Amino acid sequence: MSPALELTSVPEWAITPTMPGADTTGRWWTIIAFGPTGGEVARRWAAQIGRESAVRSYEVAVGDDERARAALVGALADARVGWRLMMAGPADACLRLRAAAVALGVADDEITVASTDVRVRAVHCVHCRTVTTAAVELSEVLPCSGCGRNLLVYYHVSRRQGAHLGCMVDAEEQSAS
The missing domain is CATH 3.40.50.2300 (Response regulator)
Structure with missing residues (x-):
């Protein structure tokens, strides 16, 4: 939802x-x-x-x-x-x-x-700070072009950066290293 x-x-x-x-x-x-x-x-x-x-x-x-x-x-x-x-x-x-x-x-x-x-979005990775630009919808997942994590394109736009927020989609499932 x-x-x-x-x-x-x-x-x-x-x-x-x-x-x-x-x-x-x-x-x-x-x-x-x-x-x-x-x-x-x-x-x-x-x-x-x-x-x-x-x-x-x-x-x-x-x-x-x-x-x-x-x-x-x-x-x-x-x-x-x-x-x-x-x-x-x-x-x-x-x-x-x-x-x-x-x-x-x-x-x-x-x-x-x-x-x-509105098809293309710039997505800022909160983990490595790389901005990945791709044709992706909000709530979809795309791989970060910097760290390779699967990023959930979140319902947030940074006014300072002009990019959508992307955070690791399965972070809760990852084991601590």
């Missing part, structure tokens, strides 16, 4: 693809897209901001983790009251960027996420 999602640290958009509208309550926006589908969402958001906002100051960045983080850092250097971060793309990439944003002081209510794909 799985827990109620609202009682976990897993955002709904990491389980089910979501396509929210643009957060038009802001005055300045940074839109970061991962992949072609994320780019489509970013273009839709930019058009929506252009139609619904008196201030039309936004920038769109498309890229990988490194370019997305650089765009975020650059945007925060010039951020003013009313700045918003919107990101679109696979949930695992969005979780990593959200972790970087939170570490830089961005509040959850300043972030909008559109997840285009």
